[in-house]
Amino acid sequence: MAERSGMVEKRGAGHWFTHLGLIVGVLIIFFPIWLAFVASTVTQPEIVKPPMPLWPGGHFFENYRSALVSGINAPVARMLGNSLVMALGIALGKIAISLLSAFAIVYFRFPGRRLFFWLIFLTLMLPVEVRIVPTYEVVAGFGMLNSYSGLIFPLIASATATFLFRQFFMTVPDELAEAARVDGARPMRFFLDILLPMSRTNIAALFVILFIYGWNQYLWPLLITTDPQMNTIVMGIKQMFPSGDDVADWPVIMATSILAMVPPIVVVISMQNLFIRGLVDSEK
């Protein structure tokens, strides 16, 4: 390839310094994760005896099996499953609901259309924490404590995603909807055949963000799940910490932490391409 000028392609000392800076940065950020990983591969006495080990020990399989199968309060495998159901439920549910509500707001003329849009928009200003007590009331009233629906439904409506899809739908030329009408597509057909495939990259980007949002929920699951079998992993880690004089089983806790990090990483890496495209271009 011909040498291109004007690109950010410096050579020489600057180049090395830049990389040195980046490497140091990565090491600093990565170090705690490395420590957690090391701690998950050694035995309890090795951790508590200073200095802390910096290289992995030989108990990797033992610790992880113990975490996955028995855990401390509940098996980690169970908590991973709960988290997965909750994160998927929140991500997919939010996407489905916001796609449909954006579709209604953009493509249909109904009385109070603007009012509804602004009402949805207004809820952007109310985070979960603000409405957590009344929400708890409602969920408890419906008998949804310690259930997946209780974990998912209160978090499923999303003003942000509705707004994002609304903005995207408004960039879709009107002629496309008209062409579909002339072609004989009823509204839902147009939505499924044309709008949905066109929003593919936006949906992917949103899925990544919402999956991580759902996965990292802490306060809400902590409130409504009292049964360890319903614990999600992010709150479960905290539940593993000993209270009082109990001895913390650090290798198992650390193994759990590492396991908790894996699904979001898998989601981000596997959807990386779509994710970036969804944020960068609108592919018209």
Added chain:
Amino acid sequence: MATLKLRNVKKRFGSTDVIHGVDLDVADGEFIVIVGPSGCGKSTLLRMVAGLETVSGGEISIDGKPVNDLEPMDRDIAMVFQNYALYPHMSVYDNISYGLKIAKTPKEEIAARVATAAKMLQLEPYLQRKPRELSGGQRQRVAMGRAIVRKPAVFLFDEPLSNLDAKLRVQMRLEIKALQKELGITSLYVTHDQVEAMTLADRMVVMHGGVADQIGAPLDVYANPATSFVAGFIGSPATNFLPPAALNAPRDGASTVGVRPEHTRLVHSGEGQTQGIVTFSEALGAETLVHLSLPSGAAFTVRQDGALPCPHSGEHCGVDWDQSREILFDADERRIRQGRARAAACP
């Protein structure tokens, strides 16, 4: 195939009247072009026929059947949009066949119809491509293909060529004309380009301010404009308009005199029907357009053969024409029939 009838069709947006009652009878297989400046309501009229806009008054019927309250899909029409409106995520094949798929046409028949249309439009090599991988002209053809495969009663075209470059526009114009002749489908075509209107139309409708000023064969409209607007809009360069007072002899009853640039010639200063000063000349090769300023301050254009001497700016000239070529208008801008309307002979 089908006929199309518009009876006193009106459109109102809120309290604004956009179309003030248009009557039109389109014969089976006829190619009608609606032409007019932007904002004259021509696209709105077409969209009402398509069913994309509601009809505020009057009646539209296709093949004798009123369609005012039918959805676009039930009107048996197909439409080509200005920006093509192709589905960006679908291949050319899927774009063309989408309407048939919704109508639950059998797969084999869809394939056969798409193949025929693709052959007709020379799209065969591109059937698996996405619209963004096609050139403007090819996209235009895909949009046409989507309309053809439906085998509709009426074709509707909404300025389909205005996004193409000049050369391609001429080519596609010829293709559309040939295709329409071949298929013999009743067509309604909206454009602001009078050249498209002149070349494509069996009959043209000149719209102005929500009213159909004149409906007629292109050459007839050119030769016998019904209003001063039509005279000024059809024909390039535009017709010159003069008050009778600016002429050497009065014209009975006329408040405006129109004369086409191609019917005028420059003569020596002091001679001819009126006098002017040359402001500038455009030599286009085959012809020269001489722009003059009249004593009243009005502009006047003379179109002369490119071989004739080209006058300099600032020169005083006379302008002459055959008085029988004049088009006279009354105070309402309506044509005064001079009793010798020349139906132009088509070569």
